[in-house]
Amino acid sequence: MPSDSENNMNNTDMNINWYPGHMAKARRQMEEQLKLVDIIIELRDARIPKASGNPVLNDLSKNKPVLIILNKADLSDASKNKEWQNEFEHCMIADSVNENLSKSVVNEVKLILKDKLDKAKARGIRKKVLRAMVVGIPNVGKSTFINNIVKKKVAKAENRPGVTKALQWIRINEDVELLDTPGVLWPKIEDQESAILLALLGSINDDVLDKDALVRFGLDRLKTLYPGFILNRYEVDENESDLIDSIGKKKLWLKNDGSVDRNKTVDLILKDIRSNKIGRISWQNVGE
Numbered sequence: 001m002p003s004d005s006e007n008n009m010n011n012t013d014m015n016i017n018w019y020p021g022h023m024a025k026a027r028r029q030m031e032e033q034l035k036l037v038d039i040i041i042e043l044r045d046a047r048i049p050k051a052s053g054n055p056v057l058n059d060l061s062k063n064k065p066v067l068i069i070l071n072k073a074d075l076s077d078a079s080k081n082k083e084w085q086n087e088f089e090h091c092m093i094a095d096s097v098n099e100n101l102s103k104s105v106v107n108e109v110k111l112i113l114k115d116k117l118d119k120a121k122a123r124g125i126r127k128k129v130l131r132a133m134v135v136g137i138p139n140v141g142k143s144t145f146i147n148n149i150v151k152k153k154v155a156k157a158e159n160r161p162g163v164t165k166a167l168q169w170i171r172i173n174e175d176v177e178l179l180d181t182p183g184v185l186w187p188k189i190e191d192q193e194s195a196i197l198l199a200l201l202g203s204i205n206d207d208v209l210d211k212d213a214l215v216r217f218g219l220d221r222l223k224t225l226y227p228g229f230i231l232n233r234y235e236v237d238e239n240e241s242d243l244i245d246s247i248g249k250k251k252l253w254l255k256n257d258g259s260v261d262r263n264k265t266v267d268l269i270l271k272d273i274r275s276n277k278i279g280r281i282s283w284q285n286v287g288e
């Protein structure tokens, strides 16, 4: 990781809004609901399956089965998705925007809970409703996933972190209910690399970020992970010393005085990185 990016990411602005108060509140509320819940569905970003795993949520999920959904899998590298899937006990690969997930997810939840349900049945208890709490970092697609499962737009979803503010139970059918929750991060980031990746892919409010440093980090990492992607998208030599400047010039993203409009260039590259415009990218590899 380039040290200048690391230093820039370490600035105090970053720390101010990293763990806003509403997240602490959400966590407390999630803890309260936990006793009602049979299973936790944890959404992770398929492009950063490790960095998008939240240690706070790990604590919460103690003693409950967890189904991991590698979401936004349409944006990540298909072969890496498979490798990551094998890392988790219960895990599905998902594109919550384009796939119809309802049947497969409900079936998987029932399969994971089968033993528990069978035991309850043997004791003469018939459990009426299965309840799943949907958790994950901000902007990972929790509300979109729930809308997909319920096949209606019941939860508000937008492409920025912090859209869902309150917990909301949503009935899927006569035997399954899902709880939508606000995205939560954790109070202390030990791992700068995870922090940068979360920022790069849009889980931290852009207003508190040094976007220029973020994009420099992204382009640098991209050169190593997927050689040729930058050349393909922007038609510039990947080894240019100031890639943002070179891309701005090539694309003619200029200011009135003819110099590169750096802010605009940074914004557009960041947008490309967060979509699949440059290509399907997995930013983390298994075992690293």
Ligand SMILES: Nc1nc2c(ncn2[C@@H]2O[C@H](COP(=O)(O)OP(=O)(O)OP(=O)(O)O)[C@@H](O)[C@H]2O)c(=O)[nH]1
Binding pocket: 071, 072, 073, 074, 075, 094, 095, 096, 097, 098, 136, 137, 138, 139, 140, 141, 142, 143, 144, 145, 156, 157, 158, 159, 160, 161, 162, 163, 164, 165, 181, 182, 183, 184
């Ligand atoms: N390409 C792609 N985009 C997705 C997918 N799932 C969600 N999105 C997009 O990601 C953005 C965030 O979705 P939300 O459902 O609001 O995310 P959230 O986790 O509920 O976010 P918070 O409530 O802010 O924590 C939206 O623009 C969605 O359209 C997916 O599987 N693939």
Ligand SMILES: [Mg+2]
Binding pocket: 142, 143, 144, 156, 157, 163, 164, 181, 182, 183
């Ligand atoms: Mg939401």
